[in-house]
Amino acid sequence: MVNPNSNGSIAENARQFQDQLHRLLSKLTDTTDFIKNWPEAKGGDGSMHVERTSQLITKIHTTVQMLQRVEGFLQKDAALRETFLQCRIPLDLLDMLDSSKVNPDLFARGLLREALGQLAGLKRRKLALELLGGAITSGITGVPATQASAENVPSVKEEPTMNDEKDASKKRNIEQLEESSPVDDVEADTTTRKKIKLEHENEPEL
Structure with a gap:
């Protein structure tokens, strides 16, 4: 994500922002694994759930704080924010977001951008094939269609009746x-x- 051709200040902000993103993703992964490994209560003892719930709340607060830091970086640097918004999201990540229902709007916009990109590529291929077909037809015939049709008309000689x-x-x-x-x-x-x-x-x- 960091552009080596950028100047010093922009490159430094990009590195810090990337580091914050890595920490945020790591914290999200840790919180997700914590929820997946939630233990089952044995008997009527609910103290385990109380302890685990307290740990989960702490993890959620930490994740929210890290998310606010990431947003702060984007608010300070308009160029960095624009670059971040223009980044293409991998399809596997979009599938994960859709399956987890994390952000359906982000998933829909990402798929729409991907579909528009593929559609533009198909239009360019269609135009290239049409140009190629026209060149092949012109090379085979060698003369315009109107001239060829005029040459094929037989001449009629009038005879006296x-x-x-x-x-x-x-x-x-x-x-x-x-x-x-x-x-x-x-x-x-x-x-x-x-x-x-x-x-x-x-x-x-x-």
Whole structure:
């Protein structure tokens, strides 16, 4: 927990704070073992329980005093307090806190921070895989999708139909008639026009 790169005063406060934490944890462990090894009363003699209860109360008072000292270190040094709050709690310690119901709020916040960290890692992996997939696809195809689709469209060549040829023939006959018809011979012109009209009407429909 102590940062060797810190200046002298901060490093000294961190060492003292770490030492107080070790003492507090040792006292908590001692008190827990004392409660676990609580003897059973034999017969109707309750003096043993009275003595053990007095010892337990003394241990609890000592633990509270040591906890107040730790809090005092944190109140004096804002930078040390911020560093302590940012420390990550091991999952095994969180499991122990949850099983013992010591501090469920601390357990929940620790698990939430761990879950958010894992979620951020999964998002980074997903983004990297998407970029890799795009690069592989671009390397395989070699051309944009729009250009490839335009090149695959077959060209359609238009061919003249029978109706188009028939219309063109009619148009040529009319143009020839207009060019060859004399202006002063109206009867001959009318007869020729009727003849051409009859020829086209008698043509079989396709």
